[in-house]
Amino acid sequence: MFMKYIHCLLILVSFIAIAFAADIEDYYKLLNVSKDADTKDIRKAYKLLSKKYHPDKNPGDETAAHKFLEIGEAYEVLMDDEKRQIYDRYGKEGLQNGGAPGGGPGGDPFDMFADFFGGGRRRGPPGKPRGRDAESDLGYTLKEFFNGANTDFNLELQNICDKCSGTGSKDGQLHPCKTCRGTGRMVQKVQLAPGMFQQFEQVCPHCGGQGKQITNKCDKCSGSGVFRGERSFTIHLAPGTPREHIEVYQGQADQSPQWNAGDLKIHIKEKPEGNLGYRRVENNLYRTEVLSLKEALNGGWNRTIPFLDDYENTILLKREEGKIVNNGDVEVIEGKGMPLMNGVDEFGNLYIQYHVVTPGGSKETVEKLLHHDEL
Structure with a gap:
């Protein structure tokens, strides 16, 4: 008698492992992806299935609406690294119980055996x-x-x-669903061996788990x-x-x-x-200003350029007589950059880079002109 009991117990444990593995793979099957699928594959599968079962495309189809919800639930879990790890290890129940399912590590192992012998407690639906x-x-x-x-x-x-x-x-x-009598869940009882039963609980396919129609x-x-x-x-x-x-x-x-x-x-x-010719890098502004060779060598010029500020919408650039500007020189105008978000009268800086347009001729002549050397 004792050996017969042990034999039944071994069968029971094997069945638990199979049933538990099936639960783990459920979300992957819903999205039709493998267990090692990456986020790109999961996202692609979800987009295809959510379009197929979306309530707008299946008005009045309760089965499609329920399928749409299941797909969304699977997507949310498998796209979250932490939830996915818990699910892979403990299944759906692990997610509902903070990573410690009733029949898995961290829970009461006798709950599983109570289920098999007809004494399992019925768990309510998740939120x-x-x-x-x-x-x-x-x-x-x-x-x-x-x-x-x-x-x-x-x-x-x-x-x-x-x-x-x-x-x-x-x-x-x-109105209460006649199939599940308003519970939204259905319990199926499967006989494993004489006197041994397993109870499975699933969402009612007729009301989509709502309990009402x-x-x-x-x-x-x-x-x-x-x-x-x-x-x-x-x-x-x-x-x-x-x-x-x-x-x-x-x-x-x-x-x-x-x-x-x-x-x-x-x-x-x-x-x-x-953008009025300005470029933004964080809180600073940048602008390229073109000068003729005459302006660059002789100075003595004023130039008004448009600015972004609604209240002070121009900026004056100038050079004194005889002040040389070399190609690539950068002028820094402090406090004329972007405003600092949530700051009080705080601004970045404006950087004006000068580009000198040179006349034609030999390279040596142009370089001498730029450096104001004698010809």
Whole structure:
């Protein structure tokens, strides 16, 4: 009798290992990628599958909506190095229990055996997953980076349906799912051996784990609870904002009753036009100014150039009579660079590099002219 019990126990342990391995590979199977897939492969797979199962392309299809959520959950885990390590080691339960699943290292190993002998405790569903972040670009001229700007803009995003408040139901009524009796989960019991059973819990395929079903679908969202439409935003570009700055609007990405909305990230970029001939390097400005050979050798000139400042929009450059400017000379004008973001009357410097246009002739003649040597 004792040996028979040991034999059954060995079978049980083997089955646990197989079942546990299957759980580990589940997210990879969902995205149809291998366990050693890199982030590029995972991102590519997610984009293809999320487009295929997106609720907008499958209105009223609860199976597709559930598949869309599962794909998003798998993507979030596998793209996060820490979560992926926990998942590879402990499976989904490890993520829910902070890396210490009930049947894995750090948990109670007797919980697994209790499940097999019919005494397993039923775990509740996890909380709402976090949705993906949304991203967009917004371009400004260097002049706008210098002075600051306020911009109103619209983006097309997924919004919770305002007609049914995200329920998907025309009359606002949700009815308990008959398949899972309103629990959102289904338990299957498999006999491993005489007197030995394993219980598996899975999301109800008929209600997508919601526990409720819609019998009278909303006309606006076709029962999905969401629709795509424009959302308005305002951005304040502070003077001196760095290029490649990211403005974050928390919780303003695609919305859904199925998840907590991610963040909207606006990437601030500098337009190539509208810089008035200036170049920016951190808080300093650079400009190339062209002089004739006569101006470079004799001096005695004044030149007004446009500037980025809305209030002082010109700068005066000048040289005294007889003051020589060599090709490549750099003039530093302190306090005429970019404003320091969040600074009070603090600015970088402006660097003017002079380029002398020389006449034709031999190289030796040009060099002598530039150095004011006797011919």
